[in-house]
């Protein structure tokens with residue numbers, strides 16, 4: 514990746530906004546935090562502006578209120594910015610309403626990502642590293658290339674959270690030597706990593722646990738137990754007094770069952786269905802997601818499909834079982 518090019522684009526600009534995808538995760542928030550502190554150090558006028566609020570789990574990153582939701586004031590900042598740095602996006606339109614402000618005002622953008630390039634890549638400059646576990650890891654390489662002493666405690670906090678969450682706590686197959694180097698730096702810079710872990714992974718709301726219980730009651734298995742899938746809808750979330758952040762990670766959880774190779778969530782949005790796929794590594798779920806109009810990584814992918822729930826459900830189940838059965842027939846050991 515041409516880090517010097519990124520550096521030179523930033524050097525010419527003064528008013529910069531940082532953004533990421535709707536429903537931000539640890540990578541998008543952590544990376545934004547790192548870029549924010551970096552740009553501030555460089556003396557830039559910068560602001561993090563996302564379509565969605567910071568999820569409750571990550572509110573500890575926003576004690577200084579540096580994350581802004583899109584509103585009148587922040588959309589004014591975007592319109593007057595001379596650069597947007599967009600992180601972890603996958604697809605331009607996952608910026609939510611920020612995408613339309615960028616389009617309408619022809620704002621120059623730099624996209625830094627580890628998702629495959631999508632058809633909707635309307636960024637001025639695109640920097641993609643598919644091998645990186647997270648955008649946080651790409652940024653770490655950037656800082657190492659430019660000037661490693663830039664990495665201070667604020668910056669490593671963002672990078673560490675990005676890597677921690679996108680590797681499933683250094684367990685997934687995308688975990689690299691670099692991921693662990695970031696952890697080493699985090700410890701050397703005296704981040705309280707046990708506390709960070711507790712805040713992210715041991716702060717489940719009661720509503721989340723109740724919802725998980727209800728989902729477990731209705732968990733389905735197909736393809737000789739290789740596929741575990743479940744459906745969720747707004748009524749189920751309301752019943753437990755929860756929010757739509759409460760089922761984040763459920764698909765990962767069900768993938769952990771012995772014998773399960775693929776897990777899938779279907780979120781019924783009445784007229785649309787959000788599909789989330791997770792794979793242990795045998796099947797490339799991104800291929801199914803692509804066929805449904807979405808995309809992602811080989812083993813973690815998603816799609817938003819228009820249509821009636823029962824129709825989408827039978828389509829995706831057909832597609833998945835055909836894919837799994839065909840794969841197995843061709844790979845009899």
Ligand SMILES: [Mn+2]
Pocket residue numbers: 540541601627646647648679
């Ligand atoms: Mn990511």
